[in-house]
Amino acid sequence: MTIRDEHLRQALQHAPDRLSAPHENTSRAVLSYARQTLEKEQRVWWQSCMMWLKKPLVSNWQRAGVGGLATALVVMLIFWQMAPEKATWPDAFPEHAFNTDKNNAVALMKDKNAAELNAPLMRRKARATGAPAQEQTMATQPGHVIGQGEHQSIALDHSSPATNEIASAPISAPAVVAGANDSSGAMSSANQARGSGSQKTEAASAELSEAKPVKKDAVLDIMQLLDSIKNEGGQTVAARDISLSKLRMLKLDMSTTKQENSAPCLQMATVDASPDMETGYPVLMVSICDSSMQLINGVAEYNQQMQDYWYRQLQKKNNER
Amino acid sequence: MGESITTDEDLMRKFCAGDMRAFELLYQRHERPIYRYIRRLMGGAFNAQADDVFQDVWIRLIDARLQWQPRENASFKTWLYTLAHHRTIDILRKSGREVSVDEGWLDDEPGSPWQSWPAAHALEPEQQVFWRKAGQRLLHCLDGLPAMQRAAFLLHHEDGLSVDEMRLVLNAEFEAIKSRLRYALFKLRACMGAYLPPMVD
Incomplete structure (x- = not known):
C-alpha cells in the first residue's frame, strides 16, 4: 500500500542536499572499523594466547605455569620421538649374567664409563645418606655386579627410609637391575608377556628360583609396578606412589620387544644416570617385553601424574614465598 | 555473478x-x-x-x-x-528537540496554493530551476514537521519503504503510520504552496 504524493517525491529528489554524502573521514573510519573487527575475529588462537600473556593482569606465576607446561610438552615430545636404541642384548647380557654367583647376582653394570663419570656424585650421595663405605666403593667400581643382597641399596621401592632418600634424589650411578623370572605370582604376567621365551631364560629362571630366596627385590617391584599400571591405570598407581613418597618417572625401553624368538626377552630396569629434566625425579628406565598400548598409555599417565604433583608442589612453594 | x-x-x-x-x-x-x-x-x-x-x-x-x-x-x-x-x-x-507525533511549527498556510502552480507550464531549463526551488522549499517545510511524521514521509517517499516495512522501522501500528503519512502530506502540501499542482481528485 502506498500513500505517495508524486510531486512531493519529485521535489524531494531535486532537493539541494540530494548529493550530500558523509565526510570522507567518516567513511574511512567506518570501513576501518569493519576491517579491524574482522581481523580481530580471524586472529588465530596462538595470537590470542600471546595477547593474553601480554596483559598486565597476567601475573608472573601464571606466566611461569604456562612456560612450565610448554617445557614439559617439549620434553615429552623429545622423549616420545627418541628412537629406541637398537637392542644389543646378547652383548649386554652375556649368558653368565644369568648364572647365580654366591650372592645370586643377576645384574651387571651397563655402562662402565658412565659409572666412572658419576662416581663423585655417587660418593656425595652416599655420604649424605650415610651409606656404608663398602657400598660406596662398590658403586664407584666400574662394572660392579650388583648382587641380590645389594638390591636394597638401589631398590626402587621407596617405602623404607633408606630407599626413599635414594628415590627422591637423583641417582647418578647407572645401576642396572636385570630382570629375572621369579616363581611368585607377581611375575606370572611378566612371564606371559615374555611369550615363549628361550630355554636359556627358563633355565636361568629355574636357577634363580632355586637360589634366590623369595624376597621383594627391585625387579619384583618393577614387575608389580608395571602390572599395577596395566591393570589399575597409571593415574591410580602414581597417586599411590605419591602418597608413599615414591617420586619417580618411568621410561619404557621397548627394544626388547623386537627380539627374535630365539633371543631371550628380558625385563630390565635401569636407574637413568640423569634425573628427569623438569621434575628432578629419578628416571627408572624399564626394558619391557610387553609393548601393549595399555601399558604404554598407563606409563604416560603415571608420568603425567608425577609431573602434575611436582607442579603442584612448586606452586605451593611459590605461594608460601 | x-x-x-x-x-x-x-x-x-x-x-x-x-x-x-x-x-x-x-x-x-x-x-x-x-x-x-x-x-x-x-x-x-x-x-x-x-x-x-x-x-x-x-x-x-x-x-x-x-x-x-x-x-x-x-x-x-x-x-x-x-x-x-x-x-x-x-x-x-x-538535544532537547521535541519528538512528538503531532506537534510541529508548521501551520496550514492561508489561501489556496494550488491555483498558482507554475511548473507545468515552465520550459525545460526552467523546470530544473523550478524543481530545485521546490526541493529547497520542501526541506524547509520538512523542518516544520514533527519528527515522526517527517520520518514517515521520508521513508515512504525518498527511500521507497512500504507501509509494512515502515511498521518495523518506526515500531508503530499500521493505522498510526498511515495517519502520520496523511498528516505529513497535508501539512507539506499546504506549506509547498505555489510549488504544487492543483489537486486532481
Whole structure:
C-alpha cells in the first residue's frame, strides 16, 4: 500500500542536499572499523594466547605455569620421538649374567664409563645418606655386579627410609637391575608377556628360583609396578606412589620387544644416570617385553601424574614465598 | 555473478563470514541514502551532527552483525533504517528537540496554493530551476514537521519503504503510520504552496 504524493517525491529528489554524502573521514573510519573487527575475529588462537600473556593482569606465576607446561610438552615430545636404541642384548647380557654367583647376582653394570663419570656424585650421595663405605666403593667400581643382597641399596621401592632418600634424589650411578623370572605370582604376567621365551631364560629362571630366596627385590617391584599400571591405570598407581613418597618417572625401553624368538626377552630396569629434566625425579628406565598400548598409555599417565604433583608442589612453594 | 545482482542479504551474510569486500559494497550501496535520511530527519539545525550519527549507525551495525538474521518480512534495508531511525531520534531527544507525533511549527498556510502552480507550464531549463526551488522549499517545510511524521514521509517517499516495512522501522501500528503519512502530506502540501499542482481528485 502506498500513500505517495508524486510531486512531493519529485521535489524531494531535486532537493539541494540530494548529493550530500558523509565526510570522507567518516567513511574511512567506518570501513576501518569493519576491517579491524574482522581481523580481530580471524586472529588465530596462538595470537590470542600471546595477547593474553601480554596483559598486565597476567601475573608472573601464571606466566611461569604456562612456560612450565610448554617445557614439559617439549620434553615429552623429545622423549616420545627418541628412537629406541637398537637392542644389543646378547652383548649386554652375556649368558653368565644369568648364572647365580654366591650372592645370586643377576645384574651387571651397563655402562662402565658412565659409572666412572658419576662416581663423585655417587660418593656425595652416599655420604649424605650415610651409606656404608663398602657400598660406596662398590658403586664407584666400574662394572660392579650388583648382587641380590645389594638390591636394597638401589631398590626402587621407596617405602623404607633408606630407599626413599635414594628415590627422591637423583641417582647418578647407572645401576642396572636385570630382570629375572621369579616363581611368585607377581611375575606370572611378566612371564606371559615374555611369550615363549628361550630355554636359556627358563633355565636361568629355574636357577634363580632355586637360589634366590623369595624376597621383594627391585625387579619384583618393577614387575608389580608395571602390572599395577596395566591393570589399575597409571593415574591410580602414581597417586599411590605419591602418597608413599615414591617420586619417580618411568621410561619404557621397548627394544626388547623386537627380539627374535630365539633371543631371550628380558625385563630390565635401569636407574637413568640423569634425573628427569623438569621434575628432578629419578628416571627408572624399564626394558619391557610387553609393548601393549595399555601399558604404554598407563606409563604416560603415571608420568603425567608425577609431573602434575611436582607442579603442584612448586606452586605451593611459590605461594608460601 | 555480478556485483549488481547480489542482494543486500547475500552481502551481509558474506560480511558476517569475514568478507570485507562484501561490506564495502554494502556500504557503497547504502551510504548516501542513509546519510540523507539521517540528515533530513535531524533537520537543518542539527545537520552538523549527521556525520556522527551516521558513523555511529554503521558501527552499531558492524557490532551487531552476528545478531542479524535474514527474515522474510524484514530485509537488510529495513534493519539498517531501523538502526538509523532509532539512533537519530535518540540524538534529537538528547538535544532537547521535541519528538512528538503531532506537534510541529508548521501551520496550514492561508489561501489556496494550488491555483498558482507554475511548473507545468515552465520550459525545460526552467523546470530544473523550478524543481530545485521546490526541493529547497520542501526541506524547509520538512523542518516544520514533527519528527515522526517527517520520518514517515521520508521513508515512504525518498527511500521507497512500504507501509509494512515502515511498521518495523518506526515500531508503530499500521493505522498510526498511515495517519502520520496523511498528516505529513497535508501539512507539506499546504506549506509547498505555489510549488504544487492543483489537486486532481
